[in-house]
Amino acid sequence: MNKRYFNEIINGDETNHSVNYYKSIDWNQIEDGLDKATWEKLTSQFWLDTRIPVSNDRNDWRMLSPEERDVVNKAFVGLTLLDTLQSEEGANVMRNDVRTQHEEAVLNNILFMESVHAKSYSTIFISLNTSNEIDKIFEWGNNNESIQYKAKRINEIYQNGSPLQKKIASVFLESFLFYSGFYAPLWYLGNNKLENVAEIIKLIIRDESVHGTYLGYKFQLGFNELPETEANELKDWMYELLFDLMKNEEKFTEAVYSQVGWTHDVKTFVKYNANKALQNLGFEAFYKDGMPENVNPIVMNGISTESSNHDFFSQVGNSYLMGESEAMDEDDYDF
Template identity: 25%
Template sequence: MQKVMLEKAKTLEPRNPNKSTKLFGGESSGILNWNDIAYPHWYKMYKRLVGNYWQADEVNMSSDVKQFSTLSKEEQDAYLKIIGLLSTLDAPQTRTALLISLYATDPSVQSIMAVIAQQEAVHNESYSYVLSSVVSWNEQNEAFQLGRTDELLLKRNEQLTEQYNAFVDNPSMENMLKTLVYTSLLEGMFFYSGFAFFYHLARQNKMVGTSTMISYINRDELEHGRFITELFRATLEENPSHNNAEFIDWIYDRFQQSVELEIEWSHYVLNKLEGIDMDDMDGYIKYRANKMLRMMGLEELYPQHVENPMKWVRAYVDNFDGTKTDFFEQKSRQYTKTSDLNGFDDL
């Protein structure tokens, strides 16, 4: 793969055109005219993201305060561990979104990533808000320490951590693309067994405030995943030397490893709970991986898991708009493939 190093985009270059010549490594004045951008439909994505604005303390947690102590020990442990997981994943997303924007020479990407970064900051705040509502400060602190101390969680996050840090140390086009792959995994697959746990509680009228908060986060992450996969595909389209068998094989390898790690983690935190079918959860994780691969324009890894085995989770994502936006529907490439299944129309 050709080694192409990226430079941080200039803040303002008035002699360059307003419409960027490339997403990364191109030329742009830095002036954003939403009516004159390289990928016009991204304005609709920006508007959807902005329209999802919410704040953590708008969610009423009063019933959850009373209910937490009535949960089983297994439910309480899973609750705290999953909040610890989610905070570990969302915290670096604010920084990663801002880092991606620093190297984007397309001002529309800079603006969209700024909104995504702000929403990830709200997500992380919401975990602090949720825990402060239901447990003591010491228990809150223990949950937020899990990303540093839990061996299985460290193992689960190791490759993502390595890739995110590799992009910081070596901002090449290759590492940008690989970071977009891991960001797609994070936004579209890593969170979802945790989300399903809170929806499982809500089905039993338990911790409904928490599940409401999670549904807002879930809705945001679906939009983030939609944009990141399109950004990946557009970047790969603009840099065809990276669109080769070695890189595509790397993607499939990372997806397969990530699915295995996610299944291992979900069994670790959920296996002792009543009412959760772990075979369905395994299938759901593979289904989510297939979904993200299709969104990235690639073939599915798990042909037996193209349908969502846990369709009931769809009821808990508040007013998610499932319309499709697929600029690449008519594009063809040697190693990537699109289909009419690319839309984020199902959880």
């Protein structure tokens, strides 16, 4: 249980941390500077889907083939399910294992933004599809074996795993499993189509890059405290989970993207992001064919979260965000 709820001594320091019952959070006394930096990063880049004029992409949408529209819809309903899981379980279950009060505040922010992400896909659906089409899309997603498998696999860890296993599962979801769904809008952005849809995706990617990096850092703090035997056992468990999720992700990729001939490129992109997830957790990249130079350059360019729209009253891009936040870079978090 969380110590601050009881008449206990916090961190064994009776002089500075004596608590009668409930400890007030003090942002002037920071135990981990990354908590404050991440809070400021996330709050500065706050956004809402209602500010992006997705309906402006209707002409582009009508010009896509039925197969292309099917790919986008299936990719997005898969993303919707994963973000729903993150908003209802992901950050929530990790709040019981925080190292600092400020970490819990960051997790609260992550929890809310995952709900914003999940809602954003509904904004895209209603802007581009009929109500009947949307019902069919959700029916497909709620019963697709590959989508449901990864949700079940991750949630079982959330409910029954150790604190470090939960962080591994969350980083894999945030930094790896989302990206098969992100491929399609990034590809269309690189071909000057669906620019407002892609604007939302880029905002989501920007959030997820912070979430994955932050939780990976918190994982590393705990992992480095483990005895060698426990650390090796956890590492073996992590790779078993990675291989299982990758096998399922390749199956999902084939089912969604084979109709447009993108399967190979999407699998490469997925492996690239699996490597990024491992690096977030403090491990080396594993997939040799997932190196950056192997990824479609159009899609790699799309990962950049610089604003593609401008605020001219009717069209608001991510440049409207408070603080004009930039995307996370490799060296933003120096572990």
